[in-house]
Structures are given as structure tokens and as C-alpha cells.
Amino acid sequence: MWIIGKRFPDPSLHESSKEDNEKVSLFDWTGHPFVDAGLVALLILNKKRSPEELTEEDIRKATEFASKLYARKEWGSGYIHAMMLPNSGILMANPSMSKKRTPEAIAQNLRDLLQEPEDPNAPICEICGRRHSRPKPVYRSDFPLVGTGGVPNYFPSAKDGLNVCSHCLFLVQFLPLVAYKVGGRVLVMHTYPYELMLELHEEAINDVRKSFLASNARDFKRPENFLFRLLGELTRKTERDDLWGKASITLYHFVNNNQGQDLQIIHVPTPVLRFIAHASREDPKGWKRIVAMGWRKRPSEEDFEKYERSYANEVYSRLLAEESILPYFIDMKNRRANAKWSLLSFYCSEVLGLDKEALEFIKDVGDRIVETLEKLPDNQLSRRVRELERAEKLYQFEAFFVNLEKLRQRLGIEKPLMTFDEFATVLTSYGEDLNVSWRTVKHLLLFRIYERLHDKLMKASEEEEEVEENEEVGIFGMGVEG
DSSP, X not given: OEETTEEOOOGGGSOOOTGGGSXXXXXXXXXXXXXXXXXXXXXXXXXXXXXXXXXXXXXXXXXHHHHHHHTSHHHIIIIIIIIISTTOTTTTOSGGGTTTOOHHHHHHHHHHHHTOOOOTXXXXXXXXXXXXXXXXXXXXXXXXXXXXXXXXXXXXXXXXXXXXXXHHHHHHTTHHHHOEEETTEEEEEEEESHXXXXXXXXXXXXXXXXXXXXXXXXXXXXXXXXXXXHHHHHHHHHOOSTTTSSOEEEXXXXXXXXXXXXXXXXXXXXXXXXXXHHHHHHOHHHHHHHHHTTSSSOOOTTTHHHHHHHSOOHHHHHHHTTOOOGGGGEETTTTEEOSOHHHHHHHHHHTSOXXXXXXXXXXXXXXXXXXXHTTSOHHHHHHHHHHHHTOOSHHHHHHHHHHHHHHHHHTTOOSOSOOHHHHHHHHHSSOSOHHHHHHHHHHHXXXXXXXXXXXXXXXXXXXXXXXXXXXXXXXXXXXHHO
């Protein structure tokens, strides 16, 4: 009888044990993005969650399903050959094979590959480490981005082809089913835990089932934009914090055809994943406002999805580059806090690594500033806040506090704004780079001021505009009369 990949004698010919009849795991996670993506396809197609659950019947059904699709011109020549596995003999994607390309022929190629006997003298597979590599050379026509036999130095030990076993190569043939087409390339998302990979690629399989075409990722042109959209939806759907504790996601955005090969690797830092999950669940409206700040021209509510699908976003780019997005938490033009303080605090502690006690101290200082400013008439309130907004040098930042302390004395507020030690802490204790640290504090303070005084500040701004307009009218009026 046949067990996939190995040949065993008929059980009736020997005395079998209970262990002999237990289900054998045909595949396992390897850590390789393309091989694991193929395994994900098998699992999602069969509504299974782990490799141990897969049966021979599951493999048979998945093989037949894939073969029927791959035999179509849209898949063979238009997708697999053009973007992923050029001139593939296994999937018969070479345009010259179109007349012989049938579901039956492709399915037989896949069965032959999986049942290919191992050569005990061959090197161990460099991907799974479980089996011996197949004796035939493996090039980019059968495994994406591994090079060709004409460039032997590309391969380990200058071998003619990749050392890969038939099982890993079999799984790679299912990669087209779960890959997304994004911006003229193929997108694969490799994750830990692997459960995340199932969740993030389920949409691709669903799209294939609906249209019998590869998923176009909702027409997204940027892989990172598509990922952040999926993460937000997944977070709200699952409501599970345990998925993100030590999660890791790496995007592989590539093209592999006869015209050339190119690969863009985008790693998403774990703290960023935790932040995105928290933001999407705890303050989705605030997070959306922060993201909107990342485009040069801020989109309207109706145009947000259009921008998200098409244009690079500075907030996403900075998160992926592990750069601060703190300035985007405030809208200085409209003097508004874009999110809740709780989201800002989470970002500062989880992503920037700021001490929670330090954040509470800065929040308290912000409240003392508000206590002072709210006693001012609107025109003076706006002018005082503008001093902080326009502070571009450390001495200007210092002057804001000195002037505010003088104001408190004139207003008869007995308690000082800050002690000397607190003042020194605000200026110098948050990070080794003073130029960065005081700016961080500035943004946090502005956030707190906007959060509590937004309505008064907007009213004051409107009154200032009216005064300026009246002054301009007076000046031009005098000119006309003269």
C-alpha cells in the first residue's frame, strides 16, 4: 500500500502494532515562507488548523482543486509563468505546454512528485531538514527566486540547483493559491505563530473559490497598507491578545519571471504589531485619524479607502522603520488630539519604551499647564499655546515654562507650575539625545492641551481670524480712499 512519500508493505502481510496504524504527519512547518505558504493552502482548503490533521484524502482533494485551476490559461500563462514559476514543468505553466496542459496531467505531476523515492545518498533537504533532497536539480522554474543552473555560484557549494526534498517542493506548488497579487507582484506573509498565517491568507483562498482567479488583495497597491488593513480587521474579529504577545510578521513581495527577479522583504517589529492590534481594538477612530495624517493631502472620510489602497503612508513607513510617529498623534492645524490618551500612553510605553511613571508625570505637568491656560481670555490662550507650538529650539521650550510660571504668579495661583527638579527632569531626563527628548515631551504636552482645551482653542482661532480679516479690510479700505 502507499503512504505518501514512502512505500510500505501491505499490513495484512505482517503483524502490525497500534503505532503502525496511527496517522503519520506528512508535512510540518519549516520556517521557509514559500514552503509554509503551500502548507497553509492545504490547511485552509481542508479547514484544518495544524499539519498533523491532514490526511491523504485532504491531499488528494487539494491536488485536484489546484490542478483544475492551474490548467486554465489565466493561471498557467497569465499568473504562474508570468509572476512566480516561469516555464514550470511541474505545473505545465510554460506557454508551449498549453495544448498538453490538462487538470489530469498536472495532478499526475504533483502525485509523482510527492511519491518520488528518496535517495539515501543525497544531501539532506536545506529547508525542512527531515528528508533527503531529490536527485533532480531544482531551479527557479519550480521554486521561486532560487536562480538557474547557468549561475551555479548562486547555490550552496556551487551545486547545480537547490537541495530540496520532494515534499517541500510539492508544498511550494500550492503557493499560488494563497499568494496575493499586489502592485504587479506576489505577496506572501510569513508569521509566527503560524496560526496568524492561516488567518492572514484565508482571504486569498476565499477569493479563489469565488472567482477562480488569484486574489488581487482588494486592489491594494502597497503590501504594507494591505497588511495593516488585515491586521485591524483580524484584531477586531478575534479579540485575542495572546496572538500578539510574541508575534512576528515578515512580508515577501516579489516577482520571479523570465524578465527578472526581485524581492522586497518587509519585517514588522513585534512591538508595532502589539500597538496596531491595541489601536484597532481600543481606539479605531483615533487610529484612523493618525493614519490619515500620514498622507500629504489628508483624505476625506469617503476617500480614506481610496488613499489606503493606492498611496504610500508615512505613518506606516515610520512604524516599519522603527521611527517615532508621535507627531501624528496631534493635529496642530486644528489643535486637536487625534486619539485617546490611553492609546498614546500604550504607544509610548510599548513601542518607544518610555517609562509609565514618566508618562504619568508628563500628563500631570500637562494638566497643570491647562489649569493655568484655561483662566486666560480666548485671545491670550491661543497666543500662549502658540509659543509652545512654535518652539523649535530648546531655549524656546524653556522660555515657555518660564513665561508660564510668571503668568501663574500674575493670576494669583499659589502652587508653582513645577519645582526646579521637575523642570530639569522635563528638559533633560528623557533620552540621551536632548534634541529628541524635549521634542517628545513637547508633543505629549500639546496632546494633553489639545485634548482638554480643543473647543476653546478653536473658538479663539476663529476670533483671531476675524480680527485679522477686519484689520486687512481696514488697511485696504484706507488705501482705496486715498
